[in-house]
Amino acid sequence: MSTIARAALCTCAYLLVLQQRPSFRTDVNTVAMYATVRDASGHLVPNLTKDDFTVTDDGQATDIVVFSNEPVPIVVALMLDMSGSMAANYRRVRAAAGAFVDELWEGDRATIGTFGAEVAVSPHLTSDKAILKRVTEEEIWPGGGTPLWSGLRAGMIALTAQPGRRVVLALTDGDEACPARAYNRVPTVSSIPDPVFPRIVDALGPSDAVADLCATGPEVERRAVMQDFMVYGVEFHTRRVFSPESVVRLHDIIDETGGGRFQLETNADLATTFARVVEELHHQYTIGFVPHALDGKAHRVDLRAKNLQLRARARKTYVAPSKS
Amino acid sequence: MIRRDLFALALAAVLLPLPASLPRSMSIALLFDVSFSVTPKQLASESSFEEVIRAVTKQFQPGDSAVIGLVASRVAFGPANRSSAKELTADWRQLLVAPPSERFGPSPLFDALDAGVSRVHALPGARAVVLWTDGRPTGNVLGAEDAGARAATAGVSLNVIVDDKTWRIDPRRGPLGIERACQVFDTMARMTGGVCLVNSRGTSATVKQLERVLEQLRNR
Numbered sequence: 001m002s003t004i005a006r007a008a009l010c011t012c013a014y015l016l017v018l019q020q021r022p023s024f025r026t027d028v029n030t031v032a033m034y035a036t037v038r039d040a041s042g043h044l045v046p047n048l049t050k051d052d053f054t055v056t057d058d059g060q061a062t063d064i065v066v067f068s069n070e071p072v073p074i075v076v077a078l079m080l081d082m083s084g085s086m087a088a089n090y091r092r093v094r095a096a097a098g099a100f101v102d103e104l105w106e107g108d109r110a111t112i113g114t115f116g117a118e119v120a121v122s123p124h125l126t127s128d129k130a131i132l133k134r135v136t137e138e139e140i141w142p143g144g145g146t147p148l149w150s151g152l153r154a155g156m157i158a159l160t161a162q163p164g165r166r167v168v169l170a171l172t173d174g175d176e177a178c179p180a181r182a183y184n185r186v187p188t189v190s191s192i193p194d195p196v197f198p199r200i201v202d203a204l205g206p207s208d209a210v211a212d213l214c215a216t217g218p219e220v221e222r223r224a225v226m227q228d229f230m231v232y233g234v235e236f237h238t239r240r241v242f243s244p245e246s247v248v249r250l251h252d253i254i255d256e257t258g259g260g261r262f263q264l265e266t267n268a269d270l271a272t273t274f275a276r277v278v279e280e281l282h283h284q285y286t287i288g289f290v291p292h293a294l295d296g297k298a299h300r301v302d303l304r305a306k307n308l309q310l311r312a313r314a315r316k317t318y319v320a321p322s323k324s
Numbered sequence: 325m326i327r328r329d330l331f332a333l334a335l336a337a338v339l340l341p342l343p344a345s346l347p348r349s350m351s352i353a354l355l356f357d358v359s360f361s362v363t364p365k366q367l368a369s370e371s372s373f374e375e376v377i378r379a380v381t382k383q384f385q386p387g388d389s390a391v392i393g394l395v396a397s398r399v400a401f402g403p404a405n406r407s408s409a410k411e412l413t414a415d416w417r418q419l420l421v422a423p424p425s426e427r428f429g430p431s432p433l434f435d436a437l438d439a440g441v442s443r444v445h446a447l448p449g450a451r452a453v454v455l456w457t458d459g460r461p462t463g464n465v466l467g468a469e470d471a472g473a474r475a476a477t478a479g480v481s482l483n484v485i486v487d488d489k490t491w492r493i494d495p496r497r498g499p500l501g502i503e504r505a506c507q508v509f510d511t512m513a514r515m516t517g518g519v520c521l522v523n524s525r526g527t528s529a530t531v532k533q534l535e536r537v538l539e540q541l542r543n544r
Contacts, residue, residue, distance in 0.1 A: 120430030
């Protein structure tokens with residue numbers, strides 16, 4: 001079978017799945033998980049059945065009431081770190097973002113955002129590749145610091161109204177450094193005789209107002225867990241080195257939400273890595289279970305493949321619905 | 325009762341064709357990007373903004389007017405129908421007090437140009453939007469070509485001045501920032517008979533170019 005024929009068959013099957021995919025609306029108390037399974041050599045394992053998994057909810061075994069190993073359309077915010085340190089790579093990032101768009105299937109929807117001097121997300125959450133390509137060509141610009149947490153928060157906000165699986169995929173090369181904080185260090189009015197500075201400082205208001213612009217790691221983690229986001233991270237290792245604090249926090253968020261992390265060396269193929277992320281998202285299992293207690297509290301959930309040679313990855317925490 | 329000789333004179337004046345060289349009036353929306361990517365240092369150099377305002381109003385003749393707009397996550401416009409640099413500068417200062425949440429968000433510059441078009445398209449004479457920016461459009465509903473096409477249909481000329489000394493050009497990889505930014509704006513500017521100018525040789529040289537562009541616009 002030719003590549004084109006295979007692609008056409010794949011797309012047809014996917015469109016069929018779009019109509020048949022499992023719905024969690026039948027039971028508002030059903031908790032959804034999206035799981036990735038890889039074998040010992042790191043290859044995706046997409047053809048397991050419900051009986052191949054176990055789920056425990058706060059340590060208690062629970063039944064899987066919804067299961068599907070069919071592809072689920074992707075709803076993703078691609079957030080690109082465009083801080084000054086990425087300037088030398090910004091053409092590559094732009095090209096890779098275009099390649100990411102190419103990898104999307106019909107029915108997938110994406111929006112593209114950047115964080116650097118500003119945090120910006122395109123208002124277009126769309127499956128229209130022409131629009132997404134336009135955004136990659138016209139709206140990706142380098143400069144500024146690395147407001148990583150604000151970027152992740154903006155990506156989540158952009159997807160808040162979307163039902164089902166929501167993914168924030170961040171490409172970043174550095175430590176959190178929110179440029180808005182720098183405005184707290186604007187020289188005092190007396191040291192600069194220009195009449196505009198006091199206006200800027202006045203406009204920004206007290207430092208708390210500026211701090212609100214800069215999200216924190218714990219805030220982002222809380223939002224991601226409470227609102228059921230999956231966070232993916234592609235760490236782009238330039239000459240700068242991640243501080244342990246940023247890395248640990250980012251990894252925590254990714255692991256807690258069942259997302260994935262990919263590390264890239266400076267010369268690595270970014271487009272291929274984005275393609276791997278898209279492939280993974282297209283081959284996740286949809287699993288639903290009923291929580292053992294409707295207490296409105298955070299629960300630890302553990303999904304495992306019965307075959308110990310396989311590694312299942314999914315969210316680790318969820319907030320149970322409350323009885324009322 | 326009107327005298328016959330005066331009536332003849334008045335009739336002749338009415339029937340006289342307008343001289344072909346009589347300049348048209350001009351209506352301008354003057355937009356300034358004040359988003360966070362425009363650094364405090366750039367904002368502090370108020371003289372640049374004033375120079376642009378002066379360059380525009382210097383061209384003004386009776387009947388010409390301008391409106392100031394400041395661009396952050398959205399555009400805030402000052403009062404319409406201004407004709408002096410003093411009024412426009414006062415509007416600029418008044419508008420600068422934008423909430424920080426708007427300034428740290430996206431810079432939808434294409435949408436802002438389109439908003440500028442909507443401010444002037446119904447006004448008489450030559451109409452133009454002039455945008456002063458660091459050249460980083462983000463978060464736009466409209467693409468550059470969409471905005472350019474809408475402006476061209478409305479008969480409004482789009483003109484952009486990209487000003488940011490922090491942008492670099494990588495000799496091995498070609499234009500990295502500012503030149504690339506002007507490529508994006510140039511497409512839409514050309515569709516409307518406008519220009520994108522890079523402020524690389526100092527504000528004075530750039531505003532002189534802008535003056536020539538506006539002069540051509542009036543006489544087109």
